[in-house]
Every structure is written in C-alpha cells, then in structure tokens.
Amino acid sequence: MTTISSAEPTRRDFLYIATSAVGAVGVAAVAYPLIAQMNPDASTVAAGAPVEVDLAPIAEGQVIKVFWRKKPIFISHRSKKEIEEAQNVNVATLPDPQPDSARIKAGHDQWLVAIGICTHLGCIPLAHQGDYGGWFCPCHGSQYDTSGRIRRGPAPANLAIPPYEFVSDTKIRIGESQPAKA
Amino acid sequence: MSGHSTYQPQSAFMKWMERRLPLASFVHSSFVAYPTPRNLNYWWTFGGILTFLLGAQIVTGIVLAMHYTPHVDHAFNSVETIMRDVKFGWLLRYLHSNGASMFFLAAYIHMFRGLYYGSYKEPREVLWILGVILILLMIITGFMGYVLPWGQMSFWAATVITNLFSAIPVIGESVVTWLWGGYAVDNPTLNRFYALHYLLPFVIVGVVVLHVWALHMVGQNNPTGIEPQSEKDTVAFTPYATIKDGFLLSVFLILLAWFVFYIPNYLGHSDNYIPANPSVTPTHIVPEWYYLPFYAILRAIPSKLGGVIALAGSIIVLAFLPWLDTSKVRSARYRPLYRQFFWLFVITCIGLGWLGSKPAEGGYVIAARVLTAYYFLYFLVILPILGRIETPKPLPRSISEDVLKSKGAAVAVLALALGIGALVGNSAPAAAAESEQPPKLKWSFAGPIGKFDRAQIQRGFKVYREVCQVCHGMTLLSFRNLAEEGGPGFSRQQVEAVAAEYQITDGPNEQGEMFERPGLPADRFPRPWKNENEARARYNAVPPDLSVIAKARGYERGFPWFVMDLFSQYQEHGVDYIAALLKGYENAPQGVTVPQGNFYNKYFPGNALAMPPPLTDGRVEYTDGSPQTVDQYSKDTAAFLMWAAEPHLEARKRMGLQVFVFLIVLAGLLYLTKKKVWHEVEAPSERARGQRPVQGAP
Numbered sequence: 001m002t003t004i005s006s007a008e009p010t011r012r013d014f015l016y017i018a019t020s021a022v023g024a025v026g027v028a029a030v031a032y033p034l035i036a037q038m039n040p041d042a043s044t045v046a047a048g049a050p051v052e053v054d055l056a057p058i059a060e061g062q063v064i065k066v067f068w069r070k071k072p073i074f075i076s077h078r079s080k081k082e083i084e085e086a087q088n089v090n091v092a093t094l095p096d097p098q099p100d101s102a103r104i105k106a107g108h109d110q111w112l113v114a115i116g117i118c119t120h121l122g123c124i125p126l127a128h129q130g131d132y133g134g135w136f137c138p139c140h141g142s143q144y145d146t147s148g149r150i151r152r153g154p155a156p157a158n159l160a161i162p163p164y165e166f167v168s169d170t171k172i173r174i175g176e177s178q179p180a181k182a
Numbered sequence: 183m184s185g186h187s188t189y190q191p192q193s194a195f196m197k198w199m200e201r202r203l204p205l206a207s208f209v210h211s212s213f214v215a216y217p218t219p220r221n222l223n224y225w226w227t228f229g230g231i232l233t234f235l236l237g238a239q240i241v242t243g244i245v246l247a248m249h250y251t252p253h254v255d256h257a258f259n260s261v262e263t264i265m266r267d268v269k270f271g272w273l274l275r276y277l278h279s280n281g282a283s284m285f286f287l288a289a290y291i292h293m294f295r296g297l298y299y300g301s302y303k304e305p306r307e308v309l310w311i312l313g314v315i316l317i318l319l320m321i322i323t324g325f326m327g328y329v330l331p332w333g334q335m336s337f338w339a340a341t342v343i344t345n346l347f348s349a350i351p352v353i354g355e356s357v358v359t360w361l362w363g364g365y366a367v368d369n370p371t372l373n374r375f376y377a378l379h380y381l382l383p384f385v386i387v388g389v390v391v392l393h394v395w396a397l398h399m400v401g402q403n404n405p406t407g408i409e410p411q412s413e414k415d416t417v418a419f420t421p422y423a424t425i426k427d428g429f430l431l432s433v434f435l436i437l438l439a440w441f442v443f444y445i446p447n448y449l450g451h452s453d454n455y456i457p458a459n460p461s462v463t464p465t466h467i468v469p470e471w472y473y474l475p476f477y478a479i480l481r482a483i484p485s486k487l488g489g490v491i492a493l494a495g496s497i498i499v500l501a502f503l504p505w506l507d508t509s510k511v512r513s514a515r516y517r518p519l520y521r522q523f524f525w526l527f528v529i530t531c532i533g534l535g536w537l538g539s540k541p542a543e544g545g546y547v548i549a550a551r552v553l554t555a556y557y558f559l560y561f562l563v564i565l566p567i568l569g570r571i572e573t574p575k576p577l578p579r580s581i582s583e584d585v586l587k588s589k590g591a592a593v594a595v596l597a598l599a600l601g602i603g604a605l606v607g608n609s610a611p612a613a614a615a616e617s618e619q620p621p622k623l624k625w626s627f628a629g630p631i632g633k634f635d636r637a638q639i640q641r642g643f644k645v646y647r648e649v650c651q652v653c654h655g656m657t658l659l660s661f662r663n664l665a666e667e668g669g670p671g672f673s674r675q676q677v678e679a680v681a682a683e684y685q686i687t688d689g690p691n692e693q694g695e696m697f698e699r700p701g702l703p704a705d706r707f708p709r710p711w712k713n714e715n716e717a718r719a720r721y722n723a724v725p726p727d728l729s730v731i732a733k734a735r736g737y738e739r740g741f742p743w744f745v746m747d748l749f750s751q752y753q754e755h756g757v758d759y760i761a762a763l764l765k766g767y768e769n770a771p772q773g774v775t776v777p778q779g780n781f782y783n784k785y786f787p788g789n790a791l792a793m794p795p796p797l798t799d800g801r802v803e804y805t806d807g808s809p810q811t812v813d814q815y816s817k818d819t820a821a822f823l824m825w826a827a828e829p830h831l832e833a834r835k836r837m838g839l840q841v842f843v844f845l846i847v848l849a850g851l852l853y854l855t856k857k858k859v860w861h862e863v864e865a866p867s868e869r870a871r872g873q874r875p876v877q878g879a880p
Contacts, residue, residue: 015858041269042266042267
C-alpha cells in the first residue's frame with residue numbers, strides 16, 4: 001500500500017529490533033510470576049518443618065505410618081529375624097543394590113524409617129505382605145523386603161529414606177533441621 | 183471487508199495447510215491486510231486495549247482461582263493467603279482487582295467514543311447491540327467477582343444486588359431465594375457466584391468474537407463518519423493500526439501500573455478488608471466506582487420497582503440507540519447541536535457517578551433525579567427530535583480529503599482517563615462526618631520508594647505484645663513472617679524464641695484430646711479468646727482481629743482531597759486513623775453522654791469506643807532510646823500494623839519502580855516506531871509516492 005522510504009535503513013531497523021526486544025523482555029518478565037505462583041506457597045513450605053516421633057510405643061514387629069510434608073513415613077520396628085533377612089542378602093543380585101547398613105542409622109538396626117511411597121507410581125505399599133516379608137504394593141505388584149528394598153515388580157528403586165536423626169534412643173526427628181528455602 | 187485475502191502461502195506445508203484449514207489466510211485477511219480508515223484517532227485504540235485487558239483478566243483470574251477457596255469460612259483467609267504467602271500473589275491479585283477497574287474505564291471510553299462519532303448507526307446496529315450485551319456481561323461478572331473476597335462490602339453488595347430482583351411483582355421473593363440457594367446470602371450463593379464468575383468471562387470472549395466479526399463485516403467507523411471510498415482512504419491493519427494500538431496500550435499500562443504498585447487499594451473500600459458479617463451492615467455502603475452512575479439512578483426513583491426498572495432501563499435503552507437517533511449524519515463533528523447535548527450527557531454520567539457515592543439524602547437526591555431525567559431524555563426525546571431539526575455542517579467528500587487533526591489525542595485520552603478515575607473513584611467511607619479528621623502524619627513507608635523503619639516496627643511489635651494482644655488476635659500473621667524480607671527483620675532464632683512464648687492448641691493426641699504446646703515459626707498469632715461470645719462476655723465487645731486492620735480502617739477524605747490522593751499516592755489513611763485513635767481519648771464534651779462501659783474518642787465514628795485507653799506514658803519500655811510516650815507508642819503501633827496488613831509493601835514498591843522504567847522505555851520505543859511506520863502515510867514524500875502530498879496533510 002505504502003512504500004516505506006529506504007533512507008536510513010540501519011536506524012529504522014535498529015528501532016524495530018529494539019522495540020521488539022524490549023517487548024519480548026516484557027513478555028518474559030510477565031511470564032515469570034505466572035509460572036512461579038504454582039510452586040508451594042510460603043505457608044506450605046513453613047508447614048513442612050521437621051516432626052518428632054516417639055518410638056517407645058512401637059512394639060517389635062510393628063510398622064506405623066506417620067506423616068511428614070504430607071508424605072507417609074513407615075517406621076518399622078524390625079524383629080531379629082527381619083534384621084537378619086535384611087542383612088543376609090547378596091547385595092549384588094538386587095535390582096537397586098544397597099546394603100541394609102546404608103538404609104538405617106548405625107546402632108539402631110531395629111529401626112527402619114522409609115518414605116512409604118512405591119517408587120513405581122506413588123501408591124502406598126502394604127506392610128508384612130509379599131514374598132519377602134516386607135511390603136507389597138497393591139497397585140502394580142512391586143515387592144519390597146524388610147529393608148524396604150525393591151525385590152520384584154515394576155518399581156525401579158528402593159523405598160526412599162527421608163532425612164532424619166535420633167534425638168534420643170526412643171525419639172527421632174524427621175526432616176532437615178533447617179527447612180528448605182521458600 | 184474481510185472478504186478476499188491477498189495471502190499467498192509460501193512454504194509447501196502452508197500450501198498443504200491452506201487447502202485444509204485456511205487459518206493463516208483468515209488471520210492475514212482479518213488482522214494484517216484488513217483495511218482500516220487512515221484517519222482513525224487514538225480513541226479508536228480502546229478496542230485493542232479492551233481485548234488485551236480481557237485476556238489479562240482471564241489469565242490473572244485463572245491463576246487466582248488456583249489459590250482461592252469458595253467457602254464462607256475460608257474465602258476471606260484464602261484471599262489473604264494469596265496476598266501473603268503465594269509467590270507474587272499480591273501482584274496477581276492487585277492486577278486482577280485494579281485490572282477490573284481499568285477494564286471498565288476502557289469500556290466506558292470505548293462507548294463514549296461510539297456515541298460521539300455515531301458508530302451505532304446503520305449498518306453497525308448489530309455491532310453496537312453486541313457491545314451493549316458485552317457491557318451487561320461485564321457488569322454481572324465484575325459484581326460476582328467483587329463478592330468472592332467475602333469481606334463486608336462483598337457480602338452486602340451481594341445482598342443488595344440480589345434483592346433488586348425482589349422488586350419483581352408476585353415472583354420476586356421466590357426468584358431471590360432461588361438466586362441465593364438459601365434463606366439469605368450464604369455459602370451456596372458464594373459457590374454459584376464463583377462458578378459463574380469463572381464461566382462468564384468465556385461467554386464474554388464468545389461475544390467479543392461476534393463483535394469483531396460484525397465489525398469486520400461492516401468496517402470501522404471513523405472520525406468523519408463517512409465510509410472509505412477508495413484505497414487512498416484506508417491503510418492496512420498491520421502495521422498501521424497494530425502499532426498505534428500497541429503504543430496507546432503501553433501508555434494505558436502505565437496508568438494500570440500506577441494503581442497496582444502505588445495505590446492498589448485506592449479504588450477499593452476499606453470495609454472489604456473486614457470479613458463478612460451477616461449481622462452488621464456497614465454504615466455507608468457504595469458499589470465500586472464503575473457502578474456508581476447506575477446506583478445513583480436506582481436511588482433517584484422513590485419507588486422500589488421503579489428504581490429497578492430505571493436501573494435496568496438505563497442499560498437497555500442503549501440497545502435501541504440506533505433507532506432513537508434519527509440523524510443520518512454519524513460524526514458529532516458535523517452536528518453542532520448534538521455535540522452540545524453529547525457533552526452534557528458525559529457530564530451527566532460523571533455527575534451521576536459522584537452522586538452515587540454520596541448518601542441518598544437532601545440535595546443529593548434532587549440532583550440525582552435531575553440528572554436521571556436528563557439521562558433518559560437524552561435518549562428518548564432529544565436524540566429523536568434532534569435528527570429532524572438540526573442542520574449538519576457540510577461533510578467532506580472523502581476521508582483522504584479530511585485532515586488528521588487530533589495530534590494531542592494520547593494526552594487527551596490519558597487526561598480523561600485520570601479525570602474520570604478521579605471524579606468517580608471515591609475513597610473509603612469509614613468515619614462518620616461528626617468525628618474529627620485524623621492528622622496526616624509522615625511515614626517512612628509512604629510514597630513511591632517508601633520503606634518500613636525496622637526499628638519502628640520492632641518497637642510497634644513490642645507494644646503489640648505487651649498491650650494490644652491482651653485483647654486482640656492477629657490470626658493471619660505467622661511468627662515466621664517476623665523474619666521475612668521487608669518486615670521487622672528478626673533473626674530465625676529470635677522468631678523461634680517469640681513463637682515458643684505462645685501456647686498453641688494442637689491435637690487431638692492418641693487419647694483423642696486437644697493439648698497445648700509451645701508455638702513454632704509456622705504457627706499463627708493466636709487470639710486470646712475462644713470465640714466471639716466469650717470475647718463479648720469478657721470485654722463488652724469483640725476486639726477486632728488486627729491482621730489487616732491498617733487496611734480495614736480509614737476515614738472519608740472528601741473532595742478535592744481524594745483527587746489529589748490519586749497523584750500524591752496517599753494510601754496511609756488507615757495508619758493515620760489508628761495512630762490518631764490510640765491517642766484520641768478525651769473527656770466527653772459538655773452535653774455528650776457516653777454509654778456505660780464506653781470511652782469518648784474524638785476520632786472514632788460515633789465517638790463512643792468500647793476499648794479503654796490502651797496506652798499511658800512509660801507503659802512499654804523501649805531499649806533504643808525512643809521517647810516512651812503515648813504519641814510515640816501510637817505511631818509505632820500503627821506502623822507495625824501497616825506492615826502486618828501489607829507485608830509485601832516494600833517488594834511492591836520496588837517492583838513498581840522497575841515496571842515504570844520498563845514501561846516508559848517501551849512506550850517511548852513504541853511511539854518512535856509508530857512515528858516511523860506512519861511517517862509515509864502522514865507526510866508522503868514526493869519521491870516515495872511520485873505525486874503531490876495529499877491535500878491538507880501537514
């Protein structure tokens with residue numbers, strides 16, 4: 001319709017590119033808060049602080065479930081037999097090789113603390129079930145042993161171990177002492 | 183006019199696509215090659231601005247919906263969680279609430295432009311009617327959105343507006359009950375309003391598509407009101423209209439940013455920071471500024487049904503405008519008589535807006551009746567007659583013969599925008615007229631680069647802990663907030679120590695019983711009573727929660743101050759009021775009796791306050807050498823409460839500065855680009871065109 005003058009093409013092109021670039025920066029700057037808002041909000045992060053659990057009431061052979069950051073945490077008071085089963089395994093043959101000693105705190109062999117979420121697709125496995133005396137996931141048939149290690153089924157990894165520490169012989173604190181930054 | 187496309191697909195893929203779904207050629211013919219009259223002024227950019235704002239409202243709205251809880255027990259607090267805890271939540275909410283105001287402002291400008299230039303006349307009747315449907319949908323959507331925060335204004339707006347339907351004879355009451363889903367405005371009402379507030383914007387999008395379709399069938403009107411006759415009269419939509427729209431949009435965004443970052447609560451009402459209370463109506467309820475003219479019309483009619491009919495009629499009459507205006511000449515430029523009545527009409531609408539914010543009594547009602555009469559006379563009598571008796575000025579033969587005169591249009595648009603905002607945007611009506619105005623104090627956090635005085639809010643917190651919290655709760659604030667950026671700047675260890683001093687009810691334990699434990703940083707400040715009845719029995723009144731009190735209180739600024747506040751960014755009426763109230767106790771003047779158990783306070787509306795004078799000189803010990811006086815205590819407490827109410831104030835003002843620098847650069851660049859793009863059209867050079875410049879061009 002209109003022929004744009006070809007005089008000073010450099011200055012004109014620079015202007016157009018500068019305008020587009022500043023506009024693009026603006027779009028990116030607006031996109032950031034729109035995306036960032038979906039992260040956990042400050043109250044959720046603050047509520048994810050460590051929790052303390054008293055182990056005294058847990059009988060030998062009993063598995064209890066507590067919640068930390070809305071995740072189920074299994075606390076298993078293992079019997080002698082269960083400890084032996086967990087230790088006397090050829091680690092090299094496991095799908096996710098890990099000795100039992102790497103999954104417990106030294107000197108507290110009877111306590112297994114693991115995140116109770118199947119590493120396949122997130123269901124909660126059932127305790128004292130399956131061929132290995134550990135856990136059996138009803139969703140897709142993954143089986144874990146008394147150390148929470150994957151032995152059979154579609155799950156790729158052992159039950160994860162949350163950060164925790166023994167405050168005393170009968171009390172643990174689950175979670176980092178400094179909560180993750182908001 | 184969007185008929186045949188000149189679009190030629192280049193690549194093999196686009197050719198393949200073109201035969202199956204000709205989206206590219208559709209976009210090209212509608213938004214690139216589409217011819218627009220070359221003489222459009224800046225008043226024509228508001229269609230684009232409105233489209234942008236609709237998109238922005240939908241995007242921010244969807245994001246807010248991800249964090250909002252539509253339940254009477256949680257709605258207010260979930261909005262406060264958005265303001266305090268959600269990342270950039272304060273920004274998104276202020277964008278959405280102020281964006282709604284700007285949306286209406288742009289829509290009203292767009293409508294007045296249509297009125298002035300006769301854009302509703304043959305063949306644009308359907309286009310105009312679709313616009314009337316759009317404003318109606320906007321009014322409904324905006325109203326429902328205002329209900330969602332579930333503050334006092336939300337609740338009572340919902341009550342008053344739904345009660346309009348009770349004016350319908352015979353079935354009115356049943357209709358209202360049906361709207362509520364209960365015997366009163368309640369949880370079912372909030373739920374359905376939320377569902378509809380989410381739905382209606384998409385209905386608006388649908389009608390906008392029809393509106394644009396209709397526009398592209400008949401073509402745009404233009405300041406001369408005569409149709410383009412040749413190619414010389416038009417320019418391509420892209421780049422000419424796009425860059426012009428883009429430039430004015432960036433200017434309009436500066437206006438929006440001014441509100442969002444510096445005076446985010448200017449257009450709101452402090453009462454809406456008080457949680458909904460079905461047992462108390464605020465003393466002075468007014469709708470948002472964009473409904474004020476309609477509200478004034480409603481109240482001007484001294485009959486319930488009559489008022490509702492006038493209210494509905496004031497919008498419906500617009501749909502008949504194409505047939506009420508009998509003049510064949512479109513543009514007011516060539517209608518000297520019409521122009522005068524038109525400006526009188528604009529003044530009437532602004533006047534009605536002002537009256538809508540005033541109490542319905544005395545002279546205000548009479549004025550509202552006069553203006554309401556003119557509103558309807560304009561459409562029903564003046565316009566039909568005017569077309570028959572008026573002698574229009576001679577029309578130009580074509581658009582290209584006409585000159586593009588309005589160089590200063592951008593400035594005029596901004597000035598009018600500010601003017602309308604200033605005139606109808608009334609500030610919070612909190613204090614009654616008889617109580618004294620609090621003095622305006624100097625605050626470190628006022629103005630565009632204001633910051634909290636850390637030492638001051640730490641002192642204020644000390645007063646809060648030693649005095650206020652004996653009776654008041656602050657349940658929206660967490661202990662951890664004390665260590666967060668922009669706050670009093672306590673260390674994590676200090677916060678843990680403060681939290682541990684409070685007993686928090688937790689449980690149930692294994693025995694099924696609730697128990698008390700020391701507070702943790704994630705806990706919120708508890709209130710010192712279990713429920714409102716206990717508080718009332720103990721204190722003779724319910725001490726209000728102090729979390730957002732600095733935004734929930736204020737005082738009437740009055741004309742002309744509220745206009746100046748718009749420019750001076752005065753947002754401190756809440757703190758000024760609190761600081762004044764805390765030291766406003768006096769002996770009741772002669773002849774004034776204060777009810778038993780109340781105390782005379784010259785700043786409290788009604789003067790009888792249930793709170794005994796809380797502060798005395800020396801009551802709280804300061805370690806930093808600040809004077810231990812009531813005067814200093816009240817200032818420090820007010821500053822602390824301001825931070826508690828708006829913990830991200832510093833971040834907001836800091837981002838505001840960045841956004842302003844950015845937008846000014848962007849607007850400048852867009853202006854230069856626009857100049858460059860339009861250069862050849864506005865002043866065609868002989869070399870480029872090989873002909874003489876268009877007659878009359880500058």
